[in-house]
Amino acid sequence: MDSLDTTFAALADPTRRAILAKLALGEASVTELAKPFAMSLPAISRHLKVLEQARLISRGRDAQWRPCRLDSQGLKDIAEWMEHYRKFWAESLDRMQSYVEQLHAEAERNAKRKKVVSKGKHGKKK
Amino acid sequence: MDSLDTTFAALADPTRRAILAKLALGEASVTELAKPFAMSLPAISRHLKVLEQARLISRGRDAQWRPCRLDSQGLKDIAEWMEHYRKFWAESLDRMQSYVEQLHAEAERNAKRKKVVSKGKHGKKK
DNA sequence: GGCGTATTTAACTTAAATGTTAATTAACTA
């Protein structure tokens, strides 16, 4: 039910994270993705299925190839969850500075938006 | 070996994420943490051990209680990994804007640092 | 249709995760 379960579990495997790293450079077929690993093709195929279900990748069809590419949805889910804990992980000076700058920027944007949109409560869900 | 394995795996369980959510509000004992769950105390105790090994929490000792609190290290590891994929998950307008502002801020800081520090290559480890 | 390449599914094995209850350890209290 909770898609975060699926997504975090998918990311817990080093083979799958390596696949994502490769796909960050661009599309690739199953065989191409399998090449670096001492592992059978069916094993890779199942890793890809796990990544797909976690919406970390999506797959197309090009003749007998199944090109894989990153799907941002899974990463977005994680990023959104991480936001709730930002004050815990962003406590180093450099990052805290970015965070503060970001808060200011956000405040500015919200202020602007208030002027333009003027009414209706469709702010952030939480 | 790879601590990301451990940390992502720890986060893949909804009970453990709920525990973290609770701890984001402050310290709590094992029994306190266990209360909301229809699960035995030993089960919770093991979840806490998993979270501790992932450096998502740390534990102290107060008489017979073992107060738990968030440990930011695990979250930092995840956040750092996520950074490599920022352009994929931060593609919505609002977030991209923060990202761009952050890049500018970072560039400014780096420029400043160059002037002050002047030499020696002790930049980010990776 | 039959062949070659790419990928997936099936059947199976092994290892790890998650929960249970019962027993144990740790620290305070009377």
Next chain:
DNA sequence: TAGTTAATTAACATTTAAGTTAAATACGCC
């Protein structure tokens, strides 16, 4: 010291994950 509360460890059952090899499917080409 005996008793109480808090938490962990032990022993066990069940489920899920991850790999293997062999067979099946999908597609293009001749």
